[in-house]
Each structure stands twice: as structure tokens, then as C-alpha cells.
Amino acid sequence: xxxxxxxxxxxxxxxxxxxxxxxxxxxxxxxxxxxxxxxxxxxxxxxxxxxxxxxxxxxxxxxxxxxxxxxxxxxxxxxxxxxxxxxxxxxxxxxxxxxxxxxxxxxxxxxxxxxxxxxxxxxxxxxxxxxxxxxxxxxxxxxxxxxxxxxxxxxxxxxxxxxxxxxxxxxxxxxxxxxxxxxxxxxxxxxxxxxxxxxxxxxxxxxxxxxxxxxxxxxxxxxxxxxxxxxxxxxxxxxxxxxxxxxxxxxxxxxxxxxxxxxxxxx
Numbered sequence: 344x345x346x347x348x349x350x351x352x353x354x355x356x357x358x359x360x361x362x363x364x365x366x367x368x369x370x371x372x373x374x375x376x377x378x379x380x381x382x383x384x385x386x387x388x389x390x391x392x393x394x395x396x397x398x399x400x401x402x403x404x405x406x407x408x409x410x411x412x413x414x415x416x417x418x419x420x421x422x423x424x425x426x427x428x429x430x431x432x433x434x435x436x437x438x439x440x441x442x443x444x445x446x447x448x449x450x451x452x453x454x455x456x457x458x459x460x461x462x463x464x465x466x467x468x469x470x471x472x473x474x475x476x477x478x479x480x481x482x483x484x485x486x487x488x489x490x491x492x493x494x495x496x497x498x499x500x501x502x503x504x505x506x507x508x509x510x511x512x513x514x515x516x517x518x519x520x521x522x523x524x525x526x527x528x529x530x531x532x533x534x535x536x537x538x539x540x541x542x543x544x545x546x547x548x549x550x551x552x553x554x555x556x557x558x559x560x561x562x563x564x565x566x567x568x569x570x571x572x573x574x575x576x577x578x579x580x581x582x583x584x585x586x587x588x589x590x591x592x593x594x595x596x597x598x599x600x601x602x603x604x605x606x607x608x609x610x
Contacts, residue, residue, distance in 0.1 A: 347423040354454040354490035357387055357425035361492065361524060361546040365561035367568045368548075370429075372398055372575045374421035375608065381422045382607040389427040389455075390415065394575035403572075404463060408434040408444060412451050419452030427455030427492065432462040438479030445480045449491055457494035457526060460513065461502050474516040481521025494548060495522035500529030507535060511542045518545050524567065526550075533563045540564030 348356075360366050368387050371377035372394035380388060393403035395414050406414075411428070418426050428448040433441030441458045448456045458480055460473035468476070477495045484491045495517035497510050514525040526548040530536050533555065540547050546566035551557075551573065560568050585597035 349489075350449075350452060350454060351489040353425040353452075354492075357427065357454045358490045358492050358523075360387060360425075361566050363566075365557070365566050365568065367551075367557055367570075368427070369574055370394060370570050370572065371418060371422075372572075374417045375604075376575075376578075377418045377422040377424075377426075378609070379604070379607040381424050382609070385424065387425040387427065388418065388422060389569050390418065390429045391570075391572045391575065392429040392431050393572035397572070397575060397579070404431065408447055412447050415448055415453050416451040425454045426452065427457065427494065428453045430456045430458055432460070433458050433476065433480070436462060436465055436468070438476045441476040442479040442483045445483050445491070445493070449487060454490065455492035455494065455524075457496050457524075459496035459498050460517075461498035467499055467502055467504065470513050470516050473513065474520040477517045477520040477522050484523075485521075492523045493521070494524040494526050495520070497525075497527045500527055500531075505529065505531075507538060511539060514539065514543050518543055524548055528571070533559050536560060536563035536565055 366386055368389045369380050369385055370389050370391035371380055372391060377388055392406065395411070396403050396406050399406065415426065415428055430444045430448060433444040445456050458476060460468045480493055484493050495514070497513040499506060499509050499513070510527045514527060517525060522545065524546045525543055527539060528550040530539060530549060531552065536549055540563060547564065548567040548569055549560050549565040551568050551570045557568055588594040588597060
């Protein structure tokens with residue numbers, strides 16, 4: 344009976360991906376999509392809070408930490424790839440909440456995770472308080488017996504304050520607090536990406552946009568490109584298009600037998 348890679352091996356592999364170049368990290372939403380993405384040759388996976396919430400019939404932000412932990416456990420059992428977890432705001436406003444969320448993710452097999460500086464009630468956190476949350480999670484990560492890549496997120500661009508100077512100031516504070524990767528969802532152009540990359544000293548993750556190719560993002564200096572819930576939405580919309588033709592036209596030509604999926608699942 345063969346066994347998969349250890350968490351220590353996965354942690355080393357994930358950290359090494361950030362050392363040079365730029366890699367694409369897609370976001371599965373369940374065990375099956377994780378298996379398909381691994382079969383397609385991707386090197387690592389990341390969860391998406393919005394895509395996972397969708398699988399439960401809920402909106403983004405309406406999932407508990409315990410439910411997320413079970414989701415991550417499913418993904419780590421389905422795939423031998425390193426997995427980073429979207430931990431939202433750490434499921435609470437305090438540094439202790441953020442640190443606890445990282446501990447929970449690591450306990451079920453994750454080797455990376457992101458903490459953001461926004462929640463629905465408080466809005467965007469004051470930068471000092473947000474940096475304290477990153478420092479608390481970095482202290483937990485430093486005590487782990489394997490490499491865990493901590494990503495700090497500045498949410499202002501997608502939360503009504505697309506101020507690049509504020510983004511940079513926040514990311515610089517999170518770098519000083521001990522993050523390993525920096526992430527500002529919502530950067531809209533190659534110029535914005537390049538400006539952020541040149542202002543910080545850590546690897547930068549960029550959220551994919553249909554208007555930019557991976558090559559353009561890489562040329563701007565990013566080390567990692569994630570897709571968030573977009574891959575899940577592409578899949579759901581494709582399903583809905585087939586279902587609409589079935590309903591309206593009686594057209595069954597979009598249905599598939601599943602043979603290719605079985606191959607991806609290793610059956």
C-alpha cells in the first residue's frame with residue numbers, strides 16, 4: 344500500500360514554488376475538482392471561501408471554521424498536492440482568532456493559509472490591528488514542525504477603497520509582521536501589479552482577471568496567480584447552460600458520459 348507525501352514534504356514543496364518564477368494555483372471546491380486539477384498537472388491548490396460556501400448553498404462568509412476544517416480534510420485526502428486555505432478574516436477579529444484558524448487548517452493537513460484584514464461587521468481593520476493579527480499567526484507558524492506559508496491579504500481594493508498607496512502601506516506592515524506572501528485582491532492592471540511588487544520584499548500573489556494572461560502577470564513580477572471562485576463559477580455556468588437547453592429546447596446534446604472524469608479520478 345502506497346502512502347502520500349508527508350505534511351513536511353508538502354510544506355517544503357509549497358514554499359519552494361514561491362522561490363522563483365510564477366506559478367498558477369487553481370481553487371477547487373470539492374474533492375472531485377481537486378482530483379481533476381491534480382490530474383491536469385497543477386502543482387498546488389488553494390481553497391476558495393466563496394466556492395466552498397456555494398457547495399453548501401450559502402453565500403461567501405456564511406461558513407464556520409469547523410465546516411472549513413472538514414472541507415480541507417476532504418481536499419487533503421483527495422489530493423497529494425500542497426493545499427493553501429482561504430481563512431477569510433480568521434473567523435474572528437482578534438489576533439487569537441486568526442492564530443487559531445491557522446492552527447485548525449494545519450491540523451487537517453494544509454501547508455498554507457491566508458488571513459485578510461476585513462470583516463462584514465467592522466469593515467477594513469486599522470492597519471496596526473491588522474498587522475497584530477498577522478504577527479500572532481506568524482508566531483504560531485514559526486512553532487510548527489513543518490513549513491507553513493502564511494499569506495497576508497489587503498482587502499481594500501475589493502472593499503470600496505481602491506487606494507494603491509493604502510494597499511502598499513498595508514502589505515509593507517504585514518511583511519514586517521512576519522507574513523511569507525502578500526496578496527491584494529483586485530489589482531486591475533500590469534502597472535498596479537508591478538508597483539506593488541516593487542514596493543515589497545516578499546512574493547506577491549495576484550488574483551486572476553480574464554483581461555490579463557498569466558504571462559503578463561508573471562512579467563510584472565508576481566510569484567503566484569490564484570483564481571478564487573472564478574473556476575467554480577465557470578463550471579456552474581457551463582452546467583446551467585446545458586440545463587437551460589434541456590429545459591427550453593429538449594436538447595440533450597450537452598450531456599456527457601463521464602468517461603474523461605473517470606480517468607481524471609484514476610478509475
